[in-house]
Amino acid sequence: xxxxxxxxxxxxxxxxxxxxxxxxxxxxxxxxxxxxxxxxxxxxxxxxxxxxxxxxxxxxxxxxxxxxxxxxxxxxxxxxxxxxxxxxxxxxxxxxxxxxxxxxxxxxxxxxxxxxxxxxxxxxxxxxxxxxxxxxxxxxxxxxxxxxxxxxxxxxxxxxxxxxxxxxxxxxxxxxxxxxxxxxxxxxxxx
Numbered sequence: 727x728x729x730x731x732x733x734x735x736x737x738x739x740x741x742x743x744x745x746x747x748x749x750x751x752x753x754x755x756x757x758x759x760x761x762x763x764x765x766x767x768x769x770x771x772x773x774x775x776x777x778x779x780x781x782x783x784x785x786x787x788x789x790x791x792x793x794x795x796x797x798x799x800x801x802x803x804x805x806x807x808x809x810x811x812x813x814x815x816x817x818x819x820x821x822x823x824x825x826x827x828x829x830x831x832x833x834x835x836x837x838x839x840x841x842x843x844x845x846x847x848x849x850x851x852x853x854x855x856x857x858x859x860x861x862x863x864x865x866x867x868x869x870x871x872x873x874x875x876x877x878x879x880x881x882x883x884x885x886x887x888x889x890x891x892x893x894x895x896x897x898x899x900x901x902x903x904x905x906x907x908x909x910x911x912x913x914x915x916x917x
Contacts, residue, residue: 815858820851835863
């Protein structure tokens, strides 16, 4: 922290005594320099407070033995190099049975209060969050709609007949074309 202050103070002094053209002279007034020094001091105090808050946060995490799951916590814990992915929830077979039964009864995504009730019921059979429950119902509803929109196609005789292409629809290749010359009639044209 002290090293950063010295570097900033040296840069500040250089800025104060050198203008953009490289000539020596004052770029900032003494009042402006003083104002900037105060701002730097406030910045340093804020940085120290952030470091203290981070230390307290990580100590609390270590004592509880759990990850808070916030992006801030993950970034700080990993040194800022990468954000870890969320763990995917896989319901147990008993949880799936309960969810399917509830879905069949209600046929849709339940409200907030009902999601809380379902989460409490499911948590007796394994770890689950309200978000997991809500997302499961959303995904189940989407799956159901997708299955309904793709009806089973029956093969009929008309499907087995070859498609007839009219001459208008048929594309003509340039090498298949004859050009009418003034001497010849239409008999040389291919259709």
